[in-house]
Amino acid sequence: MISQWVKKSQSLENGIALINQLEDTKFDQFLRRIVAKCKLQDNEIFTEEEKVKLEKIFKMNEEKLLLTIKTIIYLFKKMLKFLFMPANLKLDLNNIGLNCEKADVFVKVWSTETRIALDELGTEKINDSVDSLTFPWKLNAELSSDFHKKCKVPKTYFTFAREEEELELELSHPDVYSVFLQFELIQNELDNLM
DSSP: OOOSSSOOOHHHHHHHHHHHHSOHHHHHHHHHHHHHHHHTTOSOSSOHHHHHHHHHHHTOOHHHHHHHHHHHHHHHHHHTTSOOOHHHHHHHHHHTTOOHHHHHHHHHHHHHHHHHHHHHHIIIIITTTTTTOBOOEEEEEEOOOSSSTTOOEEEEEEEEEOSSOEEEEEEEHHHHHHHHHHHHHHHHHHHHHO
16 A cells, blocks of 8 residues: 555555445445535535435445545545546555545546636636736756755746736646646647537
């Protein structure tokens, strides 16, 4: 179980084992409901009546159901904090123990939620002042330091600037490449919509 974005624990392993036991045909809807409630920051994902029904549907007791729900929430919140290529995310999910069917559903729901979040970001800020948004960038190379003798570390600095605010990002070569692949994926999705 090796992943940089998830910490290994016995509770996580137990939760993943329970997720893998869930019926594939009902898992998609179950996952989408949990994600939708998390977005609303609703403390109660399921009512008591719904929990009782889910216990019967998935043939598990209340304790196991709660661990399953908590594991899904944990994984999904972690996934939303990182940029992934869908294939890499699926591989990571398989590496932490999810079976292929469950990993596919997670990736599908994650892709949809990420697309919605990016669409919302795009319409809120950029459409208000398209003309005032600038995108300067610069490239610096750290040639050496006390820690890295005779080492060249290229870094790119992107600045997203508007009239009142400015955001600067420092990216390494692999980071820039990953962002490029994400933009390429977004462009392909946009091209498919046209």
